[in-house]
Amino acid sequence: MTSTTLNVLGMTCGGCVNSVKRALATLPGVRQTEVSLEKGQATIEYDPAQVSPELLKTTIEDAGYDVKA
Ligand SMILES: [Cu+2]
Numbered sequence: 001m002t003s004t005t006l007n008v009l010g011m012t013c014g015g016c017v018n019s020v021k022r023a024l025a026t027l028p029g030v031r032q033t034e035v036s037l038e039k040g041q042a043t044i045e046y047d048p049a050q051v052s053p054e055l056l057k058t059t060i061e062d063a064g065y066d067v068k069a
Helices: 014-025 053-062
Strands: 002-009 030-036 041-046 066-068
Touching: 002 053, 014 030, 014 041, 014 053, 041 053, 053 066
Parallel strands: none
Antiparallel strands: 002 041, 002 066, 030 041
16 A cells, blocks of 8 residues: 655635545545645555556546646
């Protein structure tokens, strides 16, 4: 299991936090996601054999937010 922290731009409320969490939860291999609205960061625990950092990023982007690694 690996974890990464991504800077997520564009989150403005708890609904955004939930959107990001929900989008990531659909990916196989994502174990846990902690999202901080204050910091604008998502910390994701995942299995690198099942999901790539690039896919984490595009999944957040597809949910409507920008990711700055
Ligand atoms: Cu929101």
